[in-house]
Amino acid sequence: MSRLDDYMKFEAVNETGNTLVMDASPNIGGKGEGVRPMETLLMGVAGCSSIDVVMILKKMRQDLSDIKVQVDGYKEKNGEATKYSRIHVHFKIWGEVKEKKLQEAIQMSLEKYCSVSKILEASADITSSYELNP
Amino acid sequence: MSRLDDYMKFEAVNETGNTLVMDASPNIGGKGEGVRPMETLLMGVAGCSSIDVVMILKKMRQDLSDIKVQVDGYKEKNGEATKYSRIHVHFKIWGEVKEKKLQEAIQMSLEKYCSVSKILEASADITSSYELNP
Numbered sequence: 001m002s003r004l005d006d007y008m009k010f011e012a013v014n015e016t017g018n019t020l021v022m023d024a025s026p027n028i029g030g031k032g033e034g035v036r037p038m039e040t041l042l043m044g045v046a047g048c049s050s051i052d053v054v055m056i057l058k059k060m061r062q063d064l065s066d067i068k069v070q071v072d073g074y075k076e077k078n079g080e081a082t083k084y085s086r087i088h089v090h091f092k093i094w095g096e097v098k099e100k101k102l103q104e105a106i107q108m109s110l111e112k113y114c115s116v117s118k119i120l121e122a123s124a125d126i127t128s129s130y131e132l133n134p
Numbered sequence: 135m136s137r138l139d140d141y142m143k144f145e146a147v148n149e150t151g152n153t154l155v156m157d158a159s160p161n162i163g164g165k166g167e168g169v170r171p172m173e174t175l176l177m178g179v180a181g182c183s184s185i186d187v188v189m190i191l192k193k194m195r196q197d198l199s200d201i202k203v204q205v206d207g208y209k210e211k212n213g214e215a216t217k218y219s220r221i222h223v224h225f226k227i228w229g230e231v232k233e234k235k236l237q238e239a240i241q242m243s244l245e246k247y248c249s250v251s252k253i254l255e256a257s258a259d260i261t262s263s264y265e266l267n268p
Contacts, residue, residue, distance in 0.1 A: 001180040001203045008185045012177040018169045020154050022181035028189065035152045037181035037250050040174040043146040046135040047156035047171035051142045055162065069135045081249040115215040116171050122256035 009033055041120060042071040042087065048116040049089055052109035057097060060105065065095035073124075084124040087117075091130040099132055106130060143167055175254060176205040176221065182250040183223055186243035191231060194239065199229035207258075218258040221251075225264040233266055240264060 001012040008024035009031065022037055024030025035043070046069045057064045069091050073084040089110065093102055106128055110117050117126050135146040142158040143165065156171055158164025169177065180203045191198045203225050207218040223244065227236055240262055244251050251260050 001177070001184060001205070003184075003188075003201055008188055010181055010184055012180050014169055014173045014177075016166050018155065018157075018167070020169055020174070020177050021152065022177070023152075024185045024189075028185075030185070032150050033152070035148055035154055035181075037178045037185065039148045040154070040178035040181065041250065041253065043135070043148075043154050043156070044171045044174035044178075046146050047144055047169075047174065050135060050137075050144055051158045051162075051164070051171065054137075054142055055158075067137055071135070078249070078252055080246045081252040083249060083253050112214045115212070115217060116175065118212055118215040119175065119217050119257050120253065123253050 005031075007031075038073070038075075038082065038084075041084070041116075042073050044116040045087060045089060045114070045120065045126075046071045048114040049091075049106075049109045052113045053091065053093075053102075053105045056105040056108055056113075057101065060101045062098060062101050062105075063096040064093065067094070068092040084120070086125045086127060087120060089117075089126065089128045091128065092134055093130060093132050095133070097132060102130060102132055139165075141165075172207070172209075172216065172218075175218070175250075176207050178250040179221060179223060179248070179254065179260075180205045182248040183225075183240075183243045186247045187225065187227075187236075187239045190239040190242055190247075191235065194235045196232060196235050197230040198227065201228070202226040218254070220259045220261060221254060223251075223260065223262045225262065226268055227264060227266050229267075231266060236264060236266055
């Protein structure tokens with residue numbers, strides 16, 4: 001990861017060249033011109049669980065036409081640092097998908113397959129909800 | 135978070151409009167055209183600890199001219215999921231910085247201030263190293 005300005009704006013790059021711009025929040029001197037590091041954890045949960053749900057519904061031969069996911073983190077103090085006490089994942093799903101199958105897919109992801117949520121559940125309660133063809 | 139293709143490529147957006155493109159790895163059917171969700175955790179550690187080190191060295195009146203950080207995660211199986219058993223953070227620092235101050239800054243970040251590493255240390259050992267004016 002390299003610095004993009006003379007203070008706290010950074011560009012991270014993974015092994016395959018995909019990038020993420022991060023910045024500190026304005027209250028500690030950043031310009032808010034990138035994702036905050038703590039937010040990367042929530043984005044990771046969103047990406048991981050969405051990939052799972054797409055893949056599991058496909059295996060179940062359900063015809064998913066679109067998916068949107070919102071992840072909210074509820075913070076609490078943890079000494080000088082902050083942690084998420086709860087992370088809530090809300091799925092919006094469109095398509096010819098049976099509700100029972102969707103429930104199963106979400107449960108399989110968050111309880112078994114999603115590595116990011118399995119890691120974060122060591123310190124946060126992870127809850128979920130969904131809307132089907134809202 | 136919204137889907138960008140008809141399979142597993144997604145764009146996450148935070149409350150201030152900053153974005154991250156994520157994709158599944160090719161071995162599970164993605165195209166590798168974005169950051170993998172598990173990598174977001176390592177990027178979060180990189181961003182969080184870099185922001186801390188910049189801020190702490192500034193408070194210590196050390197003249198940092200540049201910083202690069204490499205974060206490596208060592209995976210192990212965790213049931214059907216994967217976790218990082220160890221995360222290593224390597225700092226490269228340039229500038230008129232006293233080595234003792236740099237050591238203190240890194241230690242303060244990883245042991246006390248960096249929320250992302252404090253969260254991840256619940257399931258991974260977090261280790262660090264540095265080079266000063268390499």
